[in-house]
Amino acid sequence: MSTRFFRIRLFKNKTCLTLGIFCFLASSIYGQNQVIADSLELIYHSGRFAEKDRLQMLSDLAEFHSNPEKKLQYGDELLRRAKATDSTKRIIEAYQERGSAFRLKGDHSHALESFLAGVKIADKEENKGDLGILYLNIGILYARRGDDQNAILNYQNAIPILKAENDSINFATVLENLGDLYNLKLVKPDSALLFFKESGEIYRALDYKLGIAYNLGNVGLAYALKGENELAEKNINQATVMLEELGDNYPISVYLTFMSDIYADKGDWPSAFGFAQKSLDLAKQHGLKEQIGDAYLKLSELHEKRGNASEALKYYQNYIKYRDSVSNIEKVREMANLRADFEVDQKQTEVDLLEKEAEIQMLKDKRQKIIIYATIFALIFIFVLLFFLYRRYSFIKETNTIIEEEKNRSDTLLLNILPKETAQELKETGHVEAKKFESVTVLFTDFKDFTRSSADLSPERLVKSVDYYFSRFDEVMEKHGLEKIKTMGDAYMCTGGIHLNKEDHAIRMVHAAFEIVKITEEVKIKNQDNIMPYEIRIGINTGPVIAGVVGTQKFAYDIWGDTVNVAARMETNSETGMINISENTYELIKDDFECEYRGKMKVKNKGMMKMYYVIEPKLQTA
Known part of the structure; x- marks a missing residue:
């Protein structure tokens, strides 16, 4: 929003x-x-x-x-x-x-x-x-x-x-x-x-x-994100009352979704689903596409938390439907086909007229010139036909070259936004089935004080710095056979174990995390020209996720599930320069890395969770 x-x-x-x-x-x-x-x-x-x-x-x-x-x-x-x-x-x-x-x-x-x-x-x-x-x-x-x-x-x-x-x-x-x-x-x-x-x-x-009224609502949303539900509910209720008095029902739909979050945190699922559905109904009543999409997304999240994967995917697909603006390419193709048919009809009409004129001319002159006129007409017709065939051959050849270049370009673009196996499935079947993976490792990164320090940077230096870091991170992902999912502001998210489904994906992810930390340290040491040095936090978690592609024209490949949320919490509970992992990941990598137990720490919506810092790789003995 x-x-x-x-x-x-x-x-x-x-x-x-x-x-x-x-x-x-x-x-x-x-x-x-x-x-x-x-x-x-x-x-x-x-x-x-x-x-x-x-x-x-x-x-x-x-x-x-x-x-x-x-x-x-x-x-x-x-x-x-x-x-x-x-x-x-x-x-x-x-x-x-x-x-x-x-x-x-x-x-x-x-x-x-x-x-x-x-x-x-x-x-x-x-x-x-x-x-x-x-x-x-x-x-x-x-x-x-x-x-x-x-x-x-x-x-x-x-x-x-x-x-x-x-x-x-x-x-x-x-x-x-x-x-x-x-x-x-x-x-x-x-x-x-x-x-x-x-x-x-x-x-x-x-x-x-x-x-x-709006300010109270926004403050309530901030408290909701901080997990301070009592303050969130108090401010959102005050905002809702004021907006109802003012006759402004539009933002109430948004606040209802956050009321749904508050009750979900309390474990009151009937109330949580009730507020989300009420938000959807109000948004539909006023034709608010963005709020309809947000309500569908909230219902998808609630169903996912309750373990109903099929309903979660259905509501998520409705969310994407209202989020994306879809270009009607089929209409453009129809117009192109109609134009092509019209031009062909015109050419055929011209040929028919020439033939008719030749026939009339031959009927008028049945004497000695008939052979001459017929020969001239035949030569002209053959010349026109050969010229037309040559133009048509050149056009087809040029068109095929363009089509092949565009096909290769489309394949390259598709591989830039979708994993190779997913892109292949999409090309072969026209759609991608949502899949659940039982063991996937998810990594989140975040730059410390990014917003504060970025405010003093020029746009050029800011873009150059972020592009430098994320491009280097992409190289690390490719090196270790991991999959980048997306970036969100200064946050970077990737996974291991989805398509290159080897059992050592957690180990490979931790090695990649050490290289990411090394990249940020190199920038500070080398003092690279025009690249802003940042401190970085890293969080890793391993567990089941649901992955799929939604949309029909603008594809979006994403993963969701509790494993993703816990990985994000690992990052927010980490310290700069450190790699914070969950107990699930620790059990998979403890034989290969020296780790430091941090104890149990409170995590929003999850209660107390064990956390570990990864210190260094263990020395391998022969």
């Missing part, structure tokens, strides 16, 4: 209020704005207004309309008329409203294109107020697309601008968005609470009740 913004403007005296909350516009604001939009629409189409007010009316219609298609329609008209009158201010407004409309339609690519066009003009004209809001919107889009690095960079661009402009609510919005990103995407609730504290103080100072 990431955040977004909405705006309220009065027709004559405009006041811009933005609040980044949950990637949807609050229903209470929608209702108020739509009433204004309906009234303005009647006036606009009646023509009862002065021509000098046309651009103002189009700007307000594009902003207030809750229907994305109408919003885009008025935004396009505003842009066209603003360009005609060379009104820079209105052009920027048009790009903002078009971006908002595309975002509501779920078309994030066009939304980003429109917002960036606005940034280019606002930056050139030094329009700081609109520039800050545009950066805020772009950050929200990147957060929604899972690009956390670009989201943070755009939020950081917006902060000094909005603060300098004394735009208190927009400034609080950026802080709330950053807190939400650290809270739910980077899973760093302590950092998130610092942002929420500052934004909450601003909302309360302004007595902005909607902002206060």
Whole structure:
């Protein structure tokens, strides 16, 4: 879940209020704005207004309309008329409203294109107020697309601008968005609470009740991630009551999923499933695709915890269905085929006309010239036919070359996102069966103080540093026959024992962990140019997982299960430069490595668990 913004403007005296909350516009604001939009629409189409007010009316219609298609329609008209009158201010407004409309339609690519066009003009004209809001919107889009690095960079661009402009609510919005990103995407609730504290103080100072309600909810979510369920439930309940009073039901769906988490932690499964189902029903009632997806994901997690793998997979597939935007490639192919058929028909018609003309000519001239004309026609026909055949041969040859190159490129891309065996199964059968593996080793890494230190880095150095580390980690995975699953911000996740199912996958994973630590130490020692040195924590666990591919056009290979959650807990309970392993992994590697028993430590949702530090490999005797 990431955040977004909405705006309220009065027709004559405009006041811009933005609040980044949950990637949807609050229903209470929608209702108020739509009433204004309906009234303005009647006036606009009646023509009862002065021509000098046309651009103002189009700007307000594009902003207030809750229907994305109408919003885009008025935004396009505003842009066209603003360009005609060379009104820079209105052009920027048009790009903002078009971006908002595309975002509501779920078309994030066009939304980003429109917002960036606005940034280019606002930056050139030094329009700081609109520039800050545009950066805020772009950050929200990147957060929604899972690009956390670009989201943070755009939020950081917006902060000094909005603060300098004394735009208190927009400034609080950026802080709330950053807190939400650290809270739910980077899973760093302590950092998130610092942002929420500052934004909450601003909302309360302004007595902005909607902002206060959202802030309470976000604080509750942070406490839920910290395992402090009483504080989480208290804040979420307060937020829910305020939102119901304000008539804003949209974020309640999100909070219900976290109430489900709280009751699942207590072991109250009927209540946990009840809150998750209520969240799904509310999201469906209001047509909130993102919240529908989140509710499906929560139900999948609950079923997985209860050991119902088939139901967990079914709900997870529904989650992916609502998460991904699927391009309708079949329609494109149909259009291409129709065009090809049309061109062939045209060629055939031309040939038929030539033949008909030749027949008419031969009938008119039955005397001496008939042989000459027939010969000429035959030569022309043969020439045209040979030319056509040559062109067709060249076209087929070129097309086959392109197809072969694209096939090889597709195979390479597929192997970059799926394991070899999974990619082969997908190509042969068109789908991949979900599988359960009884013994898999999972490793998580995380850089200490990544967020704090990254805030002082240039974007180029940040990207170069992260790419350097993860590329080296990938080489280690390939060397030891392990499988990289994904990266999440500064976290790196990999497995052993899924496809190269050898019994020594735990041992190979620990060797890989030592090499990862060595890589980070080398950066500090060698002081490599432009690479940021980081301290790293590593956690490892071994156990059963479920693995599968979901989606039809955009494939996503992932693993889930309690083993993955415990591995993540091993990492968060580790120390920098250390490799923290669970008891399951210890039993598999204890004969090959010297380990230090840490004792039993409390783990969220698991109680007390034994943990060990891996010190060094044991010396092998002949």
